[in-house]
Amino acid sequence: xxxxxxxxxxxxxxxxxxxxxxxxxxxxxxxxxxxxxxxxxxxxxxxxxxxxxxxxxxxxxxxxxxxxxxxxxxxxxxxxxxxxxxxxxxxxxxxxxxxxxxxxxxxxxxxxxxxxxxxxxxxxxxxxxxxxxxxxxxxxxxxxxxxxxxxxxxxxxxxxxxxxxxxxxxxxxxxxxxxxxxxxxxxxxxxxxxxxxxxxxxxxxxxxxxxxxxxxxxxxxxxxxxxxxxxxxxxxxxxxxxxxxxxxxxxxxxxxxxxxxxxxxxxxxxxxxxxxxxxxxxxxxxxxxxxxxxxxxxxxxxxxxxxxxxxxxxxxxxxxxxxxxxxxxxxxxxxxxxxxxxxxxxxxxxxxxxxxxxxxxxxxxxxxxxxxxxxxxxxxxxxxxxxxxxxxxxxxxxxxxxxxxxxxxxxxxxxxxxxxxxxxxxxxxxxxxxxxxxxxxxxxxxxxxxxxxxxxxxxxxxxxxxxxxxxxxxxxxxxxxxxxxxxxxxxxxxxxxxxxxxxxxxxxxxxxxxxxxxxxxxxxxxxxxxxxxxxxxx
Numbered sequence: 001x002x003x004x005x006x007x008x009x010x011x012x013x014x015x016x017x018x019x020x021x022x023x024x025x026x027x028x029x030x031x032x033x034x035x036x037x038x039x040x041x042x043x044x045x046x047x048x049x050x051x052x053x054x055x056x057x058x059x060x061x062x063x064x065x066x067x068x069x070x071x072x073x074x075x076x077x078x079x080x081x082x083x084x085x086x087x088x089x090x091x092x093x094x095x096x097x098x099x100x101x102x103x104x105x106x107x108x109x110x111x112x113x114x115x116x117x118x119x120x121x122x123x124x125x126x127x128x129x130x131x132x133x134x135x136x137x138x139x140x141x142x143x144x145x146x147x148x149x150x151x152x153x154x155x156x157x158x159x160x161x162x163x164x165x166x167x168x169x170x171x172x173x174x175x176x177x178x179x180x181x182x183x184x185x186x187x188x189x190x191x192x193x194x195x196x197x198x199x200x201x202x203x204x205x206x207x208x209x210x211x212x213x214x215x216x217x218x219x220x221x222x223x224x225x226x227x228x229x230x231x232x233x234x235x236x237x238x239x240x241x242x243x244x245x246x247x248x249x250x251x252x253x254x255x256x257x258x259x260x261x262x263x264x265x266x267x268x269x270x271x272x273x274x275x276x277x278x279x280x281x282x283x284x285x286x287x288x289x290x291x292x293x294x295x296x297x298x299x300x301x302x303x304x305x306x307x308x309x310x311x312x313x314x315x316x317x318x319x320x321x322x323x324x325x326x327x328x329x330x331x332x333x334x335x336x337x338x339x340x341x342x343x344x345x346x347x348x349x350x351x352x353x354x355x356x357x358x359x360x361x362x363x364x365x366x367x368x369x370x371x372x373x374x375x376x377x378x379x380x381x382x383x384x385x386x387x388x389x390x391x392x393x394x395x396x397x398x399x400x401x402x403x404x405x406x407x408x409x410x411x412x413x414x415x416x417x418x419x420x421x422x423x424x425x426x427x428x429x430x431x432x433x434x435x436x437x438x439x440x441x442x443x444x445x446x447x448x449x450x451x452x453x454x455x456x457x458x459x460x461x462x463x464x465x466x467x468x469x470x471x472x473x474x475x476x477x478x479x480x481x482x483x484x485x486x487x488x489x490x491x492x493x494x495x496x497x498x499x500x501x502x503x504x505x506x507x508x509x510x511x512x513x514x515x516x517x518x519x520x521x522x523x524x525x526x527x528x529x530x531x532x533x534x535x536x537x538x
Contacts, residue, residue, distance in 0.1 A: 016079040016122050020086065021072045023118045027065025027090075030111060031058035034097065047102060054100035061093045083122050087131055090115040095138050103146050105156055109139065109163045113170055120171035121178045128178075132171030136164035212299035218292045220244045220252060232299050234274035234461070248274075251282055251297070258284045259292055270302065272515065275462035278302075279515060329367070336363035383427075384510055389420045389456055389467065396430060400437055411437070412450045416457040420465050422530040428506040429528075432514070435499045436469040436526050444471030444523065465530045472523040476516070484516060 035058055037046040048054045068086060071077070094111050101108045116135055120128035143160040146152045212232050214225035222242050230238040237247045245252040250271035257269070270281045279302045287294040339359035342348065348356075393413065401408045422429075440452040455468040476484060483489045485504045490497035500514075507514040511531035519525050 013079060016083070017072060017075070019118055019122055020079065020082055021069070023086065023115060024065050024068045024072060026114055026118075027061055027068065031062040031065075034058055034108075047106060048100055049102050050100045053096060057093055057096040057100060061097070064089055064093065079122070083119055087115070087119045090119070091135055091138060095142065098139075099142060103152060103156070104139065104143055104160045104163060105152055109160075112139075112163075112167060116167055117170040117174045121174040123175065123178075125172075125175045125179060128171050128175035129168070132168045135167055139164055139167075212301070214238075214297050214299075215287065216244055216255065216295050216297060218290065218294065220255070222247070223294065229297075229299050231275075232273045232278070232280055232301070236461070238274075254282050255284065255295065255297070259295075272517070273301075275459060275464065278513065332363050332366045336360060336367075339363065383425050384423050385426055386421060386423050387426060389422050389465065390415055390418045392426065392429070393454065393456070393467075396433060400434060404438070404441065406441060406451075409449060410441075410446065410451040412453045414453070414455045414457075416455075420456050420458070421533070422465050423533070424510040424512060424530060425506075428510055432503040432506050432528065433467070433469065435503050439499065440469055440471035440473070440524075444473035447472045459529065462532065464532055467528045467530075468525055469528075470519055470523060470525040472519070475518055475522050475524050478518075481516065481518075485514070 034046060035055070038048055038051075038054065040046075068082075071082065076082075091112075094108075094115070097111070098104070098106065098108050112135055116132055120131055123131060139160050143152070143156055147154060147156065212226065212229035214229045214233075215223045217223050220243055222238065222240055222244060225233075225238055225240060232238075233247050233251070244255065248271065250269070254269050254271070270279055272278070273280050281300045281302050283298040283300060285296040285298070287296055336359070339356045343353060343356040343360070397408060397411060397413070400406070401411070437452055437454075444451050451471065453468075453470045455470070456465075457468075458465050480489075485500050486497075487501040488497040489501075504514040507528060513529045515527045515529065517525040517527065
């Protein structure tokens with residue numbers, strides 16, 4: 001079978017059937033026109049030497065054209081077989097009509113041009129030239145027979161030869177055009193296949209990139225998004241075609257701010273991922289020269305970078321504490337002891353006693369810093385336990401309120417579920433929550449008798465349990481938000497700057513996350529997002 005009739009070549013096969021269908025229209029019209037011309041009679045009509053043969057051939061050609069319409073529409077057989085059968089019958093029937101009308105001299109030889117050219121268009125070059133050769137041989141044979149029988153003179157050979165040249169030229173041209181079209185179609189098909197493969201490869205690469213990215217058009221609609229970015233923004237909502245503002249209003253705000261500012265500068269604002277357990281920093285890059293135009297957005301999980309930075313800081317702190325803690329603690333202890341002895345002397349006055357108080361307070365502060373640093377560098381492996389958070393919180397609040405001399409009525413607890421279970425080291429959780437509640441009491445303000453609010457619930461849709469500690473204090477300045485978890489950074493006088501740093505480190509040891517959010521109005525919210533229940537290790 002020839003390539004252009006291969007069923008796997010869909011476009012070429014469809015073209016073949018269309019050409020065969022149009023050729024059937026020609027087969028229906030030719031006998032109707034010929035019979036109409038014959039019916040005119042006289043000098044205006046068609047000269048017919050053998051009316052019976054003429055009508056028989058015309059009726060057969062009409063029936064053949066009508067039946068071929070059915071064969072082509074129902075795709076009976078293959079296009080190649082249909083072409084061979086139609087070519088054979090076209091030559092036979094048209095030669096009979098030519099003979100009935102006096103041969104080449106009657107002018108009906110031109111009727112052969114359309115079927116020969118059309119069928120040659122469907123055949124490969126050799127077959128097309130063979131079809132033209134057979135038709136020309138039939139014409140010459142019929143002309144020779146007419147000249148031998150004395151029906152025409154020898155001059156008719158020029159007409160027959162000219163018609164044969166025209167037929168051969170049309171067949172060759174049609175075959176050449178068809179071959180060029182097939183080559184062009186093959187090239188286009190190969191290019192389409194290459195583009196499809198490249199698009200599939202690009203889609204695969206984008207979807208499996210570790211980086212989270214998405215493409216947003218000028219109308220703030222998502223055009224492309226990979227799995228990692230969809231997980232950050234929410235798998236159910238973050239799909240191609242969705243509006244960024246509906247998926248993540250904070251991301252839309254950052255994008256709008258970036259567009260309004262100098263392009264190339266990232267917006268400073270970050271946002272919390274859909275699972276509520278990660279802080280995401282967006283980065284933007286324009287695509288194309290239009291403004292506004294499509295934008296490529298990278299979503300950076302700052303918790304991963306922060307974890308690497310914190311690990312390096314911990315290593316440095318460990319080396320530092322191991323080398324100088326002993327040298328610092330002994331002099332500090334000596335100064336503190338000397339200050340106590342000096343304060344007990346009966347001969348010092350109030351001014352000197354105030355100086356001894358300063359020595360004692362700062363010695364205790366330095367000792368606290370050394371103990372915290374040593375605690376970080378000497379941390380033991382976690383011992384996570386599965387515990388019910390509500391029961392643990394009751395015991396914790398009793399101890400906290402008794403130790404800090406805080407009325408329990410000043411601490412409001414909201415429990416959306418009383419069977420909330422977490423997987424964490426109880427001693428680490430105790431230290432983290434104690435630090436957060438102590439800061440809320442120290443820096444917060446009482447509203448309606450409430451100083452600290454604690455909330456227990458689950459995140460949607462990740463179902464991860466969390467504990468929130470919030471207050472109504474002055475909050476944290478926007479410029480300091482990104483540094484509150486850094487070691488030795490503090491915005492308050494008298495603080496060591498290690499409390500929140502240690503709290504976050506302890507959370508990370510237990511596969512939990514400690515996040516900060518400004519509270520609406522004023523105040524702060526610290527949220528402990530515990531490890532995913534589906535990944536607990538018993």
